[in-house]
Amino acid sequence: MSATTAAPMTLDISGTAPTPFTRLLRTELRKTYDTRSGLWLLISIGIVTALVMVIQVSVAIAQDIQVSYNDFLTSTTFSIGFLLPVLGILLLTSEWSQRTAMVSFSLEPRRAHVIAAKLVVGVLFAVAAVVVTLLLAALCTAAFNAISDIPADWDFGIKRTSFFLLLQVIGMLTGFAFAALLLNSPAAIVVYFAYSFILPTIFGIGAELIGWFADIHPWIDFNNAQVPLIDGSVTGEEWAQLLVSGVIWLVIPLSVGIWRVLRAEVK
Amino acid sequence: MIEVQGLTRTYGTFTAVDDISFSCVPGTVTGFLGPNGAGKTTTMRIMVGLTPPTSGRVTIGGHLYKDIPNPGRHVGVLLDASAQHAGRTGREILELGAATMGLPDSRVDEMLELVSLTPTEAKRRLRNYSLGMKQRLGIAHALLGDPSVLILDEPANGLDPAGIRWMRGLLKGYAERGGTVLLSSHLLHEVEQIADEMILIGNGKIVAQGDKKSLLAGAAKGGGVHCFVTALDNAALAAALTAKGITVASAGEGLRVEAEPVEVGRTALEAGVVLTDLRGGEGGLEDLFLELTAETQREAVS
Numbered sequence: 005m006s007a008t009t010a011a012p013m014t015l016d017i018s019g020t021a022p023t024p025f026t027r028l029l030r031t032e033l034r035k036t037y038d039t040r041s042g043l044w045l046l047i048s049i050g051i052v053t054a055l056v057m058v059i060q061v062s063v064a065i066a067q068d069i070q071v072s073y074n075d076f077l078t079s080t081t082f083s084i085g086f087l088l089p090v091l092g093i094l095l096l097t098s099e100w101s102q103r104t105a106m107v108s109f110s111l112e113p114r115r116a117h118v119i120a121a122k123l124v125v126g127v128l129f130a131v132a133a134v135v136v137t138l139l140l141a142a143l144c145t146a147a148f149n150a151i152s153d154i155p156a157d158w159d160f161g162i163k164r165t166s167f168f169l170l171l172q173v174i175g176m177l178t179g180f181a182f183a184a185l186l187l188n189s190p191a192a193i194v195v196y197f198a199y200s201f202i203l204p205t206i207f208g209i210g211a212e213l214i215g216w217f218a219d220i221h222p223w224i225d226f227n228n229a230q231v232p233l234i235d236g237s238v239t240g241e242e243w244a245q246l247l248v249s250g251v252i253w254l255v256i257p258l259s260v261g262i263w264r265v266l267r268a269e270v271k
Numbered sequence: 272m273i274e275v276q277g278l279t280r281t282y283g284t285f286t287a288v289d290d291i292s293f294s295c296v297p298g299t300v301t302g303f304l305g306p307n308g309a310g311k312t313t314t315m316r317i318m319v320g321l322t323p324p325t326s327g328r329v330t331i332g333g334h335l336y337k338d339i340p341n342p343g344r345h346v347g348v349l350l351d352a353s354a355q356h357a358g359r360t361g362r363e364i365l366e367l368g369a370a371t372m373g374l375p376d377s378r379v380d381e382m383l384e385l386v387s388l389t390p391t392e393a394k395r396r397l398r399n400y401s402l403g404m405k406q407r408l409g410i411a412h413a414l415l416g417d418p419s420v421l422i423l424d425e426p427a428n429g430l431d432p433a434g435i436r437w438m439r440g441l442l443k444g445y446a447e448r449g450g451t452v453l454l455s456s457h458l459l460h461e462v463e464q465i466a467d468e469m470i471l472i473g474n475g476k477i478v479a480q481g482d483k484k485s486l487l488a489g490a491a492k493g494g495g496v497h498c499f500v501t502a503l504d505n506a507a508l509a510a511a512l513t514a515k516g517i518t519v520a521s522a523g524e525g526l527r528v529e530a531e532p533v534e535v536g537r538t539a540l541e542a543g544v545v546l547t548d549l550r551g552g553e554g555g556l557e558d559l560f561l562e563l564t565a566e567t568q569r570e571a572v573s
Contacts, residue, residue: 013272013296013297013332013333014272014332014333014334015272015331015332015333015334015339015345015419015420016332017332017334017339017340017345020339020340020341020344020345021340021341022340022341023340023341023371023372023373027370027371027373028371030370031367031370031371034367034370035356035367038359038363038367039356039358039359040358041358042358098356102354102355102356102357102358103351103353103354103355104354104355104356106321106350106351106354107354107355107368107412109320109321110319110320110321110342110343110348110350111342111343111368111371111372112342112371113319113320113336113337113339113342114337267323269316269321269322269323270316270321270322271321
């Protein structure tokens, strides 16, 4: 560079395109499996889901109990039912525990785009988990049908499949919401488990003892409101209860959490 | 290129950065110097939008950082070399960065080569990296997008002497090609050989700025002149100097005298004292640095 051509004092940004969302989505997806811990979380979700079903089918065959395709999906409460929310939590909190948020947000200062990419990745994993679960359940039902003397019950419609998908997406999003609120992996996981295992009991006792609480209970207990989805039939009032309790436990924490992430000082 | 205007950041009653203004010019390396906790990192974090300022603003090339599309292509940032996932390999960290910026993986190979990380080292996970290797990786990450501005926080931290020399050459070359570099350090000798312009910060305030010469000149004007002297008879020399109204203090084997060396030499001649060592206060910038930031030092400066 010659001395006469002074370097410009401004940056010419006219030729630079903003980072497209698909690119953020690809990197966020890649971040979920490019570490040993991330990869093993995904693998173990698959293994645990398969294991629960294998145990279920073995017990059913050994004891001549009738099982249905639907039973195999219900048993995922003990596998993807609580591992997907954990995945949803770690998607976000790992950026804080590993302090990579500093890099992510300096490469893409539009933080909302990064968070949205993470949310979409979470939903994609919920969908993938459902697809794998449906396949595994079909395999187990077929195995039961072949080995046991009792014919298997294949009854499961589009409606129940979509309810099942909705349940898993809600679970993942609830984890994500708590994560956004707390930005700390252990805290978010503990709070999530307290919310899904301890809180329903407390709500139940409250409804037993206090008259007026029994009336509002169905409207504020999000766990309870999801039961009709598991059972496969939801009335109009139950949809309303799902919506109202969902605003309390999912929409509000998620909104406050994201609002916080967008403004927080990233260290 | 980097324009800091009236920048302030407070945390409750604590003021981390107190109304600072400075600018960095293309083709130069600007050293941002101050003791630990002086506000360097906070200032740099505000520059790249990670910390919101309480008041004031920073523009880079005329834009707020958040308004720069795909900013990695314009501004290379290294704030903390350890702020990367410990379970990722060095190469994966760079590939993620390249993917976000929309760069081919071949760029990753070029950068690894540039910072002398071997392919074997690049395959290791970050938790197995020494601080020096993390710094090299961080510099590679900052340079990935071929930016025209570099913002580096303590980049020499953890580098061995050969590494520091390497980095000096790298950044000088980068500035000579028209780039703008802002780097921070709490170690003066790291900065004074590389920076064209220096900004000294203490307690959140800029205490001095300019090139090395003007800083030293400013210090001399401020009456900070002194020298170190050792004589066969220190007591006699001290007495002779004190008699002339010059402040003398004992320092190690000899004396620290608040006067020009020529004055001390003349006094020694008159008093007939043999000098064994006489040095001007050419600890220079070091002393200036300590003096200017004295109030903010954790250790008292003697």
